[in-house]
Amino acid sequence: MPNFQEKALVQAHEQLAPDIFRLTVHSPQIAQASAPGQFVMIKSSNTSDPLLRRPFSIHDVTSGGMLHLLYKVIGKGTRCLQNLSPGEQTDLIGPLGHGFQFSVQEPACLLGGGMGIAPLLYLAKSLQNVSSPRQDHQILLGARTSVELAPLVDDFQQLGYTVQAATDDGSLGHHGFVSELLEEVLPSVRTVYVCGPHPLMAAIARQCQAADVPCQVSLETHMACGLGACLGCTIYAPDKSYRHVCKHGPVFDANEVLWTL
């Protein structure tokens, strides 16, 4: 699989919510080679602290070689990213890892929690090109509050999808976890794609297994390289052997992952 290191100019940097940003960079090589569920490693500063690149899902790819990332500010690296202005240069490596398998079974449910929503937009867009009428797909999105979720719900609606929302505080859609919305739609879908906090993915994986519906999860681990070289990004497979998230993943069949120890 080809990957590239690209110096990419920042085209736009939007603040969607207090700590949530959408970064658009001109990165034609990476954009052209990417598939939904793949990620990039971005250098968040030119100094040696923070030292390592940070992994981010490819949120969207648009014409003219534009690559979009959606991120939440949580620590040193993302605080540095936040300072990028249009016209400035970033340094990206990508596309990395294996993305979603989306030629398989229709219709699908796309379920995202928090920043796990990021890769699902690109997936939702790509599904339109290969699949059944978009109304048949179920989009379930969850976050803490309406402030964080509403702008993301909007993106999917603009693609023509109907979205079911859930918020922890009930300020938008269902008051509670997004996983609680799955029960009802599960009988009508044939694949579930999920990305979000680990406990959410574990819960969804269990539900899907019980209902015998194939489920693909996009996992996060700390990464030093993203290239399969450092061997730092391990998770357990059910037989307790290790898998490397940057290489075998980040998208896995939920049955390939050991959810509890």
Place this chain on the structure above:
Amino acid sequence: MDAVKTIPKADLQVNIGGLPLRNPVMTASGTFGYGREFENLVNLHRLGGIVVKGISIQPRPGNPPPRIVETSSGMLNAIGLENVGIERFLTEKVPYLKTLRTKVVVNILGDSLDEYAYLAEKLSGHEGIHALEVNISCPNVKKGGVAFGVDPEMAKAVTAAVKTATDLPVMIKLSPNVTDIASMAQAVEQGGADSVSLINTLIGMGIDTSSRRPKLANVIGGLSGPAIKPVALRMVWQVAQAVSIPIVGIGGIETAEDAIEFLLAGATAIQVGTANFYDPQATEKIITGLHQYLYEQKEICVRSIIGTIRLGSST
């Protein structure tokens, strides 16, 4: 950058105890996979050498996660020497490595003298394997490694065992987690080492204060990256006073200036480790920067700057 292209190319060739390199820039074990991981991002043919991930007789699964954590200007790792084992290395990795026009150094690790000797013998006589680097110092594995790297007699014994088992040039990789690095270097020189490389990672740890848990599942791990460079440089300089075999400097090197510091301190070549992760172009930039530096210093050959640190007052 344009200026760099027009300067005359200096002679960058060096010889590491019987291993001739086209330039003194190598990649460090465990930070460059088996080379291929970087094929799209680095011109592998341009490198002086590639040191592959440490190989043991049996495949090793490595440590439980989390295995890595970032620190100020560095990182801690407790990978636990995960590797595919010698059989798969020879059948799956060597065919690609031998297509490269660069020297390939295989890093080996074992639990006993016999294992080291077995690996050395098995790896000899293959097209595409040009030297061995012996890891006697990995701090991550509870058995093995550690004992050899911190005891001069054991270190000497491993060196001798490997030397007897192979005709390949043998580079012994020293652990920095000792009180007297110079005596360790002397011990392996006496054991017959063709060269020494240093440093491996410094043992460290980190704690997550909210959960009160260690940040690494293994609790302790190896510190690498720019944070360790001053320590590595000091050790290379001390070893340079103590032995006459060539030295390969490792530790926090990311720029040509870093590399040159090691050469001035007495290293004949260098390895780039952690920097490959965040700046895959680091090795190529160092090669370019070496030409530039030699030109500016009016030197035509990299060998003439090795160990030329000027001590005493500047007059």
